[in-house]
Amino acid sequence: MKDISEIRSDFPILGRQVYGKPLIYFDNGATTQKPKCVIDTYSRIFTEFNGNVHRGVHAMSDLTSEAYENAREKVRSFINATKKEEIIFTSGTTDSINCVAFSFGERFVKPGDEIIISELEHHSNIVPWQMMCQRKGAVLKIIPIDDNGEICFDEFLKLLTPRTRLVAISQASNSLGTVVPVKKITDAAHSENIPVLVDGAQGIQHGIVDVQELQCDFYAFSGHKIYGPTGIGVLYGKEEWMNELPPYRGGGDMVEKVTFEKTTYQNLPYKFEAGTVNYAGAIAMAEALDYVLGLGREDIAEREKTLLDYATRQLISVKGLKIYGNAENKIPVVSFLLDGIHQYDTGIILDKMGIAVRTGTHCAQPVMDHFGIDGTVRVSMSFYNTFSEIDTLVEGLGKVIAMFKK
């Protein structure tokens, strides 16, 4: 893997200061910073070859369409999908999940049917299912977690019934860092012929994702969490399912023939890409995927594991600090509270030291309810973070304690 200083110099923002102090960015779970190659690609699209995709007869449209379809191919290869047609560009994970919740619900869900999610889901993998269940008269079932933040697998098995229509599960928890055994879950669900959607928002950036190996039926992720731009994401869906699902949105480019009496739809993937797509986002996201491949996904996972281990060790040594989420296998996320100090107070003071963390419920209120707390401080790392940044964080927490424990 490249040298850390070389890696850091790929990310222009990491050189900036906040309040006169070097920026220490520990909010990668919310969004990641962008390498220069992604920023350059994004700007090059609009300076060199911008035209709307799949529409024009002119050179600009051709060039853009080609780059856009190349991006689709890059995504396919990145997650090892069988076919390019199984890759749908969306605006992000939330959009991807809403698409499946709507289309799958319309086609397959009847009153009394059941959808299974887990207690550690992000709101974006809860609310779309709640909305669908409400619309269809279906029931939402929840896999509980234990106090380490692990999924209770045996409880999951008990929830599988003849009425179960789909399982939607996170690959990793954004609030606790738990890596969920999605392969095991998929295998169990498939043995009952139940499809599985994996919310990869917190998984895609931390290691190799192979949808053929996972065998999941749907996989969703966001570009901005894997060093790409905002407003672009992916829905992978197995062809046999996607062909069965009705379109989620209507508009231009997704249709074959339109008359006022009847409209026929395009084939995959265009059936699910109504309107002008975020082609600039897709092309720049593909550049980000290339960047990640260039660093090496195994190397990224290894470096992040080292960072996580070091951060966990150092943070535990802080007096009165309690970590929430002690799963055996974690993404580089540490959620914690300082005894008697509100997460908001901690976050505000760290910010003034140039350290960006997230505080609050992390859009996962049921997880907070499980632990009987109303939020945590979350440190979410990336390969570009350093050990000395972790040291500065620990020193900063010392100052926080001194300020609030007077």
Add this chain to the structure above:
Amino acid sequence: MTVNEVQDKIISEFSVFDDWMDKYDLLIDTGKNLPLIDPRYKTKDFLIEGCQSKVWLHPEFDGKKIKFSADSDAIITRGIVALLIQVLSDRTPEEIINSDLYFIDKIGLRQNLSPTRANGLLAMVRQMKLYAMAFAARRNEHKSSDIDKTETGK
């Protein structure tokens, strides 16, 4: 002191410090002087929505002036509420409604303290003004019903 005199006093107190840490120390100290809300009002009714930390705010109106008491589970937020109370408590509804709270910008609270959802600073100000409007309306109703009575008495 008028609303603006109190604001100017706060601005000058905060301007002594260049370093943000010192400003926060001052804010934490200010929070210690917060007129604490009676625990029986620490209920959902008096909770201000839209804050990452919890804030309870209770108004009391004696017919002329409104006094506020409050609390928060976060210490910095307690400091912020304490500043607002210094400026807006023990005032007539009109003083509160017509106040222009420039001190928030001047001491850098808005930029530096308030991703607005996080501390709900604006939600607190709005709530204080809403209480003031409600009390003013109630008082004016009373006044007009008093006049009605006198007129009937004639």
